[in-house]
Amino acid sequence: MSYKLPVRSELLTTDGNYQYISINYVKTIQFSIRVNKTVPNDKTTVPGIVSDLKYLIKYKTITTFADGLTNDLDEACGFKPKGDIFGDYKNQIIPFFAIAAVNFVLYTFSQFGGKTESEDLILMINIATSGLFSATHSSFSSIFAFSDASSYPQFILPSQIFWITPLVINIIMFIYIMCRGGYNELKLTNIIVILLTLYNSEAILLINKDKIEKLFNKNFNATAKYRAFADILLKSIPQLVIQILYYKLIVTYSIIPFFTLCTTIFMIFLTTVRGILDLFTEGKNNEEEEKKDEGK
Secondary structure, eight states, rough: OTTEEEEEEGEEEOOEEEEEETTTTEEEEEEOOEEEEOOTTTTTTTHHHHHHHHHHTTTTTGGGGGGGGGGGOOOOOOOOOOOHHHHSSHHHHHHHHHHHHHHHHHHHHHHHOOOOGGGGHHHHHHHHHHHHHHHHHHHHHHHHTTTTGGGGGGHHHHHHHHHHHHHHHHHHHHHHHHHHBBBBOOOHHHHHHHHHHHHOOOOOOOOSSHHHHHHBBHHHHHHHHHHHHHHHIIIHHHHHHHHHHHHHHSSSOOOOOHHHHHHHHHHHHHHHHHHHHHHHHHHHHHHHHHHHHHHO
């Protein structure tokens, strides 16, 4: 390409990144080319090189690009500047973060409890906000695993494995606990919590402790929490690694992978913090009970 423009070869470089895209239902490969800065004595400029590339690809049938490997370049796709995720999708990103911020404020409010007459309201806020966090993460990770990951085929299988495997394990755990009588009365709120945790077991760590203790029999409280921590280690963290690699290797980063990355990071952070705080609180309560027993 540099020979046919013509420009010095060091002015055009590539990082080797590529992805599959669909144009009019036809799959094609998109790859990145960097136009490097020219030196002061160069007759060519970066805008000039970009303009020439656009023209030569778009009208390749009547240019030197019609011969050799450059003839494989798709004139319909052409040569386009790499977009900026915040510039291209700010109308979706701003409302997304605004809703997430409001939801987080409400979730934080639900952690401080309240008077006896407001306990039911606090519980509903806690379940609703936890559910929104869990549902958005589940939705975006599903779309990523079964749609966006196809842009880079190497990510299809691992993405789907880390999506399907935890779901299967959680369903098996649900059946096991149900058969062993591990659930208490299945009221509407209890059913909602169970549904939320079928894909995201770590959602258990977001629900208020009193609600989880009422949902599970005493013998299964610890099992539910261990499963939640296992979900973070065996599902969320591997998914995060895949999404970071996807971001590094892809050419055009779109909104769904971005939202998937954000929700995965947030879920790992929030559930880990909540889990650690719960363990600390339980340890402190156990120490106080032991001291009371010693004093008797």
